[in-house]
Amino acid sequence: MLQKTTGPAVAARFFGDFSVHVGGRPVERWRAGKARSLFQYLLVNRGRVVPRDKLYQVLWPTQEWSPTGSSLKVAMHGVRQVLQSLPPDSAHPAVEIVNRDHGYLLKAHDVWLDLDDFSSAIDTARAAEVAGDHPNAHRHYTRAVELYCGDFLAVESADWIDEQRACSKALVLQALNYLRADALRRGDHLAAVRLCQQLLAVDPYQEELYQTLMLVHGKQGQLGQVRLWYDICLRRLHDELDVEPTDTTYRIFARAVRGELRDRARLNLVA
Known part of the structure; x- marks a missing residue:
């Protein structure tokens, strides 16, 4: 008797390194070529028919689509072979890719995507x-x-x-x-x-973040940290974007090094 695993039938993570589990089992042995990329795109667009010419454009953007070409068919065959190699988790497949209206439709139930x-x-x-x-x-x-x-x-x-x-x-x-x-x-x-x-x-180019860091460290009297973040801000904006910081950044730095941002409660505690 087939026993259903706990958790979603299909679970995939797209943030960071891609990973996918079907029926609780990791799918790792992707064939060479575009099989994995094709599966990723269809999974994100599951439940919708994606025309073949659109899929070809996604996978081979610099090449011209031809209805008689074999590249997409080879990639689809690779995806189906990978899915068919997984032991079944129930009487019905967790993931199925069907031909529909000159395109492909990925059908899946109980799916979780990050x-x-x-x-x-x-x-x-x-x-x-x-x-x-x-x-x-x-x-x-x-x-x-x-x-x-x-x-x-x-x-x-x-x-x-x-x-x-x-x-x-x-x-x-x-x-x-x-x-x-x-x-x-x-x-x-x-x-x-x-x-x-x-x-x-x-x-790394959001200037307001460096201003926040200088303010926070300035309140605590951590002038070394204030100087560090000020220098990083200048270097990134000037060397990498060829722009100068705003006057606000200069003013926050100047006030911090003069001690004007120092937390009064902290000063009283030290005294």
Whole structure:
């Protein structure tokens, strides 16, 4: 008798390194060629018929599509062989790719994608933020950040991947910036610093992050850290973007080194 494993029938992670489990078993032995890329695209677009010419454009963007060509058929055969090699988890396959209307349709039930969960968390957080429900906004933005384990398909490249990667980056920046602002409102300087570091890993040219770091370290009298982040900011903006920092950055640095940002409560404690 077939026994169903716990968890979703299909689980895939697209952030960072790609991984997929079908029926609780990892799918690792992809054939050479475009089989894995084809499966990734169909999985993201599951439940929709994708025309053959569109798939060909996605996989071979510099080549001209021909209905008599064999490249797409070979890639599809490779995907199906990989899926058919998996031991069945139930009476019906967890994933099936069918021919439909001059295209392909990936049919799957009980699917979990980190990309879907991420998008849902962002949407829920944004709705809560607009409604003024900051506890729920914080909770769902935090969930989105936890799911973002790196760039979308970080080591792979294609036009559709680059587009999704850029979109996901914009959304995680929105989440992290909300959490950073919230940490500053609460006076949680440690959380603010950590969030700035996470933000810089995604976008090292966001000048406001260096301003936040200088403010936080300036409040604590950590002038070495203030100088460090100021120098990094100048170097990245000037050397890599050929632009100068704004006057705000210069003013924050000057006030910090003069001790004008120092936390008065901390000074009283030392005294």
